Amino acid sequence: MLIYLAVPFYLIGRYENVLRNGEIYRFRLRPVDPYDAFRGKYVALSYIDDGVSVSPADSDIKAGMEVYISVAKDNKGFAVLKNASLSPSSQSNYFKANVYTEVINDTGTGHNVNSRKVYVTIPFDRFYVNEPMAEQAESSYRNGARDSSAYAEIAIKDGKGVVKELYIQGRPLVEYLKDGSKK
Amino acid sequence: MQTKETKWLYGQLPLLVKEGHISEANAEAIRGYYKALPEDGSNHSLSFLITAVLGALLIAAGIVTIFAYNWDDLSREWRAVFSILPLVAAQVFYGYAFLRKRDSAAWMESTSGFLMVMLVSSMALISQTYHLGGTMKDLLLYWCVLSIPLLYLKRVSTPFVLFICGITWRATLSESYRQLNVQDVVSYALLLLAAFPYLYFILRSSVTSAAKTIAGWCTVLSIGIAYPFLFSGDNFFTILYVYGLLSSVFYLAGKRYYAHEEHFWLRPFQTMAIIGTFSLGMIFSYDWTKFHNYTGIHYSIALNVFSLICLATMLFFFISAYRKKIFINPFPAATVLITWLCISLSDSGHTSISSLVANSFILLYGIFYLRQGIVFRKMSLVNAGMFFISLLVLVRFFDSNLGFLLKGIAFIIVGSGFLAANIFLNRKLKKSEAQHS
Secondary structure, eight states: OTHHHHHHHHHHHHHHHHHHHSEEEEEEEEEOOOOBTTTBOEEEEEESOOEEEEOGGGTTOOTTOEEEEEEEEOTTSBEEEEEEESSOOSSSOEEEEEEEEEEEEEOSSSEEEEEEEEEEEOSOOEEEOOGGGHHHHHHHHHHHHHTTOEEEEEEEETBEEEEEEEEETTEEHHHHHHHHHHO | OOOHHHHHHHHHHHHHHHTTSSOHHHHHHHHHHHHHSOOSSSSOOHHHHHHHHHHHHHHHHHHHHHHHTOOTTSOHHHHHHHHHHHHHHHHHHHHHHHHHOTTOHHHHHHHHHHHHHHHHHHHHHHHHHTTOOOOHHHHHHHHHHHHHHHHHHSOOHHHHHHHHHHHHHHHHTOOOSSSOOHHHHHHHHHHHHHHHHHHHHHHTOOSOOHHHHHHHHHHHHHHHHHHHHHTTTSOHHHHHHHHHHHHHHHHHHHHHHSTTOSSGGGOHHHHHHHHHHHHHHHHHTSOGGGTOOOOOOOOOHHHHHHHHHHHHHHHHHHHHHHHTTOOOOHHHHTHHHHHHHHHHHHHTTOHHHHHHHHHHHHHHHHHHHHHHHHHTTOHHHHHHHHHHHHHHHHHHHHHSOOOHHHHHHHHHHHHHHHHHHHHHHHHHHHHHHHHHO
16 A cells, blocks of 8 residues: 555655756747646647757657657757757757657758658646636736747756746746736 | 345245255255355445445545645645645545454445545646646556555455446547557556456355446446447447457356346346347348448457457356356347348348348347246246337338338337237236235
8 A cells, every 4th residue: 555655755756856956948838728627727838849850860760759859958048959869868958759740851952851850749738727817827828929928947857857837928827817917 | 134135035944944845954054054154344234335435435526626726825845745645644544444444344445435536636636736748548547557456455346446437438538540549458458357356256256245236337338338439440340240249248257147136237247238139139130231331340360369269258158057057048148140140141242131130130039038028927028028029110110111100000009019918918927926826
């Protein structure tokens, strides 16, 4: 019966470790919203930048495969997906994602078969919110995503990522909603 | 605790001794045998047990709902703590029940059910707190796998029922229409197999018990519901063929494990098999080529292996029932044969012969029940026979090109005939019972 306590403790410990000791990346968002009856209301997160280049060494990557995405930051602190590979990077943070489509770049100057890009489903796909605030959160998120002021802060460590916070116009979602409701 | 059946038996024993059919020593031995049988749980009333289990599950559901509300005022750390607290409480209750109240079915059923629901609640709450992804299928898989030990720590029904509900629900989420999802099929099969030792232990008991009945119903309903979702890409006739196989297997398995049960609701395997047999017979009684150009059974290695396993299982149960001189109704036992025959005939272009075979099968089945009902003086069998025949006749009338007036008259005649036969036979049986007693 100890396993029933060991499993949740292990899960909490693992995710807390990522949140406290992982590096924080900002991912720009675009809007969607479903409902998960079992786990309460959440805002589904969809990312603007989900395309990533593939090196010629990883030409075996096809749609439906799970790959490792190396991630870096631009000069504004937003995440940049550097590379998709079949093995994890030892030089930068990474996370796993599934490829949903692939594109061979035609640069227009001749068919460049060495330049491939894949589009991946980024696994950090939800942010749970308080039931009464859910509708308001949804519309704020959509508006924020529309004017590109919405982004998710994600902690990544050793291939694991955890959504830390959802920001609208530079403020955490709940704070933004509370300020909005007072006006 | 005396059941209705043992009370009846104890009441019969003095008469049997008086008439010299058994000796007093035999009567005492019979009384001693039934008193010595282990009870399903300790002394308890069924209603108390049910209310205890329902109460625990409702409390658990309330806690889940409240936590789903998602308390933003709490910090992440406190939310993590609250995600574990219900599980800790459930563990404490279960531990207390296991150590101090192990003989109380009410305690064990309610605490194990509460623990299972708190387990999944805890997992869901952790997902919520850390905004984790994953699908309902993943959550159900982890929940079911973690719940397996609860099936065996103390053999009570509630964990088994919740477990079967979990794996069945997960099977219905399988999206296998375009392509068979082998992972879903394998995981369902493995999870069901994980529960088989529990099922076997419950079924081999010769004593009628709620646990045995519940386990049987859960098993047949789970398999019956999960199959079309897991194999939704199979063609129509292949699905019907597999249901034919399952009907025959369930019927013969029921003859081994539920042979002596009085009522149909206490015989889940046989009841579902008979429903399956009748439904398949009615389906094949139609000439399907009028509606669609269906192809035959899509034989694959997996289907062939499954068929062989089912046939071997049927043979095993048949021999087992035959040795114990248990009566086997040939109609549900032969469902797979009739199904296969009808599909083969339809696929080779002999659709009218296939339809004739199916119609004859249902008609003969109905007549069989009528005869059995009259011989053994059981109105339930007579009614079943009448129902089979009447429905067949009515459905054929629907098929025919007769006008509404004639169809209406036919329905009235069949319905009146049904009632008249029922009243006549009922009176005859009562008269016959009065003469015999």
